[in-house]
Structure formats: C-alpha cells, structure tokens
Amino acid sequence: MQTAVADLIAQVEAGGDVALLALVGKFDLGGKDVGAVRIPADRLDPSLLDPEVRAGLETAIMNVAIVADAGVGEDKLAQLPQGHTVALREVPVRSAAIYAPGGQAAYPSTIVMGVVTARAAGVERICVLTPPPVSDVVLGTCALCGVDEVYAMGGAHGVAALALGTETIERVDVIAGPGSVWAQEAKRQLADRVGIDGYYGPSDLAILAGADASAEVVALDLLAQGEHGGLSTVLLASPSAELLDAVQARMVELTADAEWPRPAAVGLALTDDERGALAVVEAYAPEHLELIGAHAEHLAREVRSAGCLLVGPFGGTAFGDYVAGSNHSLPTAGSARFASGLSTRVFRRRMSEVRITAESAEALAWAGAPIARAEGFPWHARSMEARMRQDVGTHGS
Numbered sequence: 163m164q165t166a167v168a169d170l171i172a173q174v175e176a177g178g179d180v181a182l183l184a185l186v187g188k189f190d191l192g193g194k195d196v197g198a199v200r201i202p203a204d205r206l207d208p209s210l211l212d213p214e215v216r217a218g219l220e221t222a223i224m225n226v227a228i229v230a231d232a233g234v235g236e237d238k239l240a241q242l243p244q245g246h247t248v249a250l251r252e253v254p255v256r257s258a259a260i261y262a263p264g265g266q267a268a269y270p271s272t273i274v275m276g277v278v279t280a281r282a283a284g285v286e287r288i289c290v291l292t293p294p295p296v297s298d299v300v301l302g303t304c305a306l307c308g309v310d311e312v313y314a315m316g317g318a319h320g321v322a323a324l325a326l327g328t329e330t331i332e333r334v335d336v337i338a339g340p341g342s343v344w345a346q347e348a349k350r351q352l353a354d355r356v357g358i359d360g361y362y363g364p365s366d367l368a369i370l371a372g373a374d375a376s377a378e379v380v381a382l383d384l385l386a387q388g389e390h391g392g393l394s395t396v397l398l399a400s401p402s403a404e405l406l407d408a409v410q411a412r413m414v415e416l417t418a419d420a421e422w423p424r425p426a427a428v429g430l431a432l433t434d435d436e437r438g439a440l441a442v443v444e445a446y447a448p449e450h451l452e453l454i455g456a457h458a459e460h461l462a463r464e465v466r467s468a469g470c471l472l473v474g475p476f477g478g479t480a481f482g483d484y485v486a487g488s489n490h491s492l493p494t495a496g497s498a499r500f501a502s503g504l505s506t507r508v509f510r511r512r513m514s515e516v517r518i519t520a521e522s523a524e525a526l527a528w529a530g531a532p533i534a535r536a537e538g539f540p541w542h543a544r545s546m547e548a549r550m551r552q553d554v555g556t557h558g559s
Contacts, residue, residue, distance in 0.1 A: 163343065163344070163347060164347060164351075166318075167318045167344060167347045167348050167351060168351060170185065170317070170318040170319050170322060170344075170348070171318060171319075171322040171326075171348060171351060171352065173185065173319070174319055174322040174323055174326060174328070175322065175326050178328040178329050179328045179329045179330055179331075182199065182315070182319060182323050182328055182331075183196045183197075183198075183199065184196075185317075185319040186199055186294075186314075186315045186319065186320075189316075189317050189319065190265075190293050190294050190314070190315055190316055190317065190320075191294060199313045199314050199315045199323075199331075200311060200312070200313055200314075200330070200331075201296060201301070201312040201313070201314055205301055206301050206302075206304050206305035206309065206312065207301065207302060207305050208302050208305045208306045209302070210298040210299070210301055210302035210305075211298070211299060211302035211303070211306070212299075215270075215299065216302070216306065218484070218485065219270060219274060219303055219306055220306070221485050222271065222274045222484055222485045222487075223274055223278055223306065223307060225485060225486060225487030226274055226275060226278040226279065226487050226489065227278050227281075227282055228487055229487040229488060229489070230278060230279045230282035230283070230489075230505065230506050231282050231506075233282075233505045233506045233507065234252070234282065234283065234284075234506050234510070235252045235507075235510070235512075236252075237249060237250060237251050237252060238250040242522065244521070244522035244525040244526055245519050245521045245522035245525070246516065246517060246518040246519055246522035246523075246526070247516075247517050248514055248515070248516050248517075249514070249515040249516075249517075250512055250513075250514060250515075251512070251513050251514070251515050252510050252511070252512055252513075253284075253510065253511060253513055254283045254284030254285050254286075254509055254510050255283075255285060255335035255336050255357065255509055255510070255511065256285070256286055256287060256335055257285065257286065257287040257288070257289070257332070257333075257334040257335050257336075258280045258285045258287075258288055258289070258334055258335060258336040258337070258338065258509055259288075259289040259290070259291055259324040259334045259336070259337045259338070260272070260273060260276030260277055260280065260288065260289070260290050260291075260337075260338055260339045261276075261290075261291055261292070261316075261320075261321065261337060261338070261339035261340065261341045261345055262276070262290055262291070262292040262300065262339060263292070263293070263316075263340060263341055263342070264292035264293040264294070264295075264296060264297075264300065264316060265293040265294070265295070265316070268297040268299045268300050269300075270299050270300060270302075270303035271483060271484050271490065272339055272340065272490070272491070273290055273292075273300065273303045273304060273307060273309070274303065274307060275339075275489050275490050275491050275504060276290075276338050276339045276491065276504065277290065277304075277307040277308070277309055278307060279489060279504055279505060279506055279508075279509065280336075280338070280506075280509045281307075281308065282506055283506035283508075283509035283510050284509075284510070285336075285509050287310050287311070287332075287334070288308075288309055288310050288311075289309070289310060289311040289312070289313060289324060289334060290304055290309050290311070290312045290313070291312075291313040291315055291316065291320045291321075291323075291324060292312070292313075292314065292315075292316060293314070293315065293316030293317065293320070294314040294315070294316075295314075296312070296314050300312075313331070316341065316342065316345065317341075317342060317344045317345055317348070318344045318345060318347065318348035319348075320345070321337060321341075321345050321348035321349055321352065322348055322352065324337060324356075325337060325348075325352045325355055325356035326352075326355065326356075333356070334356065335356065335357055336356065336357035336358070336359070336508060336509055337349060337352075337356055337357070337358055337359075338358065338359035338491065338504055338508055338509075339359070339491060339504075340362040340491060341362070346361050346362060346363075349361065357508070359491065359504050359508045360493060360497070360501055361497075362491065362492075362494055363393075363494040363495040364390070364391055364393035364394050364395065364426070364494065364495075365387060365390035365391065365394045365449055365450075365494060366387070366394060366395045366396065366397075366446075366448050366449045366450070366494060366495075367383065367384065367387040367394075367395075367396045367397070367448060367449065367450045367451075367452070367479055368396070368397040368398075368399065368443040368446050368448035368450070368451050368452070368468075369383060369384065369396075369397070369398045369399070369451075369452040369454060370399050370400070370436065370439045370440060370442075370443050370451065370452070370453050370454070370455075370458045370461070371398065371399075371400045371402075371405060371452075371453075371454040371455050371458060372400065372401070372402065372405075372436060372454065372455025372456060372457050372458045373400070373401070373402035373404065373405055373455065374455045374456060375400070375402075375405060375454040375455045375458075375475065376454075376475065377405060377408035377409045377411075377412050378412060379454070379475060379478070380398060380405070380409045380454065381409050381412040381413045381416060382416070382478075383452060383478055383479055383480070384396045384398065384409070384413060384425065384428065385413060385416060385417065385422070385424065385425070386478075386479065386480050387425055387450075387479065388422070388423045388424040388425040388426075389422065389423050390423075391423070392423060392424075392426055393426050394423075394425045394426060395425055395426055395427045395428075395429070396425045396427070396428050396429065397428075397429040397430075397431065397442075397443065397446055397448065398428075398429070398430050398431070399431040399433055399439035399440075399442040399443050400431070400432065400433065400439055401432070401433050401434060401435045401436060401438065401439060403432055406430045406432060409430075410428075410430060413428070435457075436455070436457040436458050436461060437461070439458070440461050440464060440465070443468075444465070444466065444467045445467075446467075446496065447467035447468065447496040447497070447498040447499045448467075448468055448469065448498060449468075449469040449470070449492045449493060449494045449498065450468070450469060450470050450472065450479045450482065450492065451465060451468035451469075451470070451471050451472070452472045452473075452477060452478070452479060453465075453471070453472070453473050453474070453477075454474070454475050454477075455475075459473050459474055467498050467499045468498050469492030469493045469494070469498045469501075469502075469503050470482050470488050470489075470490075470492055470503060488503075489503045489504045489505060490503075491503060491504035492504075518549075520549075523546075523549035523550065524549070524550045526546065527546040527547050527549055527550045528550075530542075530543075530546045531543040531544075531546050531547050534546070
C-alpha cells in the first residue's frame, strides 16, 4: 500500500486538477466522470438537518468550543538577566482541512470535533474533505460549523490535493481527522509537507470497574465500541470475578438476536485489586478509559496513558464521542502512552519573539562569540561582536 499511496500522491502533484478528477472518479465514484470536487456554497444549509439532530449538534458545537477555548495557550514573556526579553507567542496556522470519513456513512460529529477546534484555535480558512456521496447531514453540519470549503473526495488523493494544492485548490497548513488506511498513509507520507494531527487506527476502549459497577452499563459501553468498526477492541479489567461473568453474560444476551457490529476482540482481566487493574489498562494505553466504581474512580489522578478519561458511572464513552465537549479524535493502538487527542495545539504553533537591547547585546556577545568560534562559526561570532562596537540603530529595541 505504501507504494500505491506514493504513486497517488505523485499523480496529484504532477497532474493537478486533471489527475485529481480522474482519481476521484475512479476511487470515489466507481468510474463516473467528475466535473468538480468542490461543493457549491449554496448547498451548505443548516435547514437540511433534522431538527433533533440539529439541536444535538448545536449542543455538541457549544461544548466542544468551550473545551477547545480552554486549551488555547497564553503568550508568555521571559525577562532575561542581561536585559532583553523573549516572548513565547502562540499563533494559529492560516488554513486547515478536516478529513471526515464518509461514503456509505455520515459522521457529522467528526466535522464538529475538527472544525470547531480549528476555529477556536484561530484558523482563518477551514476546509472539509469527505468521500462522496456527501449526505445532507454532512452538508448541514458544515454550514452549522461555518466551514469555508467542502470537497467531495477522500483517500490518499484527497489528502494529497489539500496538502500540495492544485490549480483550483489552495493547499492548507494542517490536515486533521480520522479516515481510511489510505488517507492515514497519505498523511504519514506527506507529514514533512503539511502539518498533521496523528494517525488513527481502529478504535478501542478499556474499562476499569469495581464490584459496585453496573454490569448492564459496562456491557452496553463495550458493545457500543464495536459500532466503530469490525477491528475495534475492548478490555474490561476488574478485581470482581462476579462482575466479569455478569458483563460477559449480558453481552451475549444483548447480541443474541442482533445484527449489530461487535468488537473484534473482547478482553476480560481479573486482577487482585483496582490498582492491579490500573496497571493492566495503563499497559493497554487505550483510546478511551472509563473508571467505574468508588475505588476505581479514586485512581483518576494516577492515569497517565489514555486518550480520554471518563470518570464515574455516568461517564459513558458515547458522551465523549458526541456531546460532552472532549474531542473524540484520539490516539489509538497504544499511542496514548505519548500522543494526545485533537486540540487547538494541532492548529497553533509556538514562536519565540526576541528583543535585544544595546546593553544586553554586549553581554550576550561576550558569552556567545567564544561558543561560536569553538564550533567553527567565525561569522556567527563577528555578527554578535558587531553589536558591541557599532551603532546598528535603536528603532524597535
């Protein structure tokens, strides 16, 4: 697949719009001709949404915005002993694209998570790319979120088009969001040319539950994870053999007559106590981690390796997927050991702003010039020393 994705990227880079339209027709539309991939702005209309769905999305948008706003870092100013200052400024990227999986299913929640977070970060131009056919719920959600551009394309070729640009598509600075393995591989290969949020694999969930947890609630949460796809995995760790047995039995009962998707793998871990269960789930480093039960909930501050932590019997992962305000684009496949979920940080970068005075320049040159010469960079040394001896102007100092 790596070679195939590299070839698709090369085709888009070399052939621009002509190549892109051919690839969209081939891979996204089953061989049909494509006139354009950008959806006209007049098709983005919130009235396309079912009233109840719209109300739910408005709640999600509000909550995600509140949480995202809280994640925007403040500028910091460091006063140095030589008399100069270094400001640590956070600035947003100018443009971003959110990849929303699509085609046979619609995922308006992914649009909310990405677009609202990018907007809170201060991004000026926000695009959405999603494989066709693009449903009314997606078009309505894009309108509700204030998306600037929507492109009916997906896969590696869609990612390449927005990462590299074409004659009619302006490239973006960051691409974020889950997608097919082809889209994820394209992000990996283009990571030196466009900012990315991370790589998303099959979804997973771990639950650390005590004997006082509800078997019904735990079983439903584990089964809900299976709706994310046939490769989703779940883990229940508990010191209660009775709870493990009850949850397993209830899952069998709930799925006996149902054709709903189920997790690809269900792990049940019996431990000596809740702290032992914590060690199990920490090693798993799940995308989502629920702590249910009085003793389990007390361990919340000790969790280090989870994409999103939901504490208490009312904290179902499904709330986080849709309306709680936390982001649902989270590290998978154990990468929660070192990676974070989607936040405003993905769409912002930190930049140092240095202001050196005449007095501090002299002190810094005395310190810096010998280091530069020791590294074999005489012009660096002379550049610093020139500020000691010459009037280089005082404006802006």
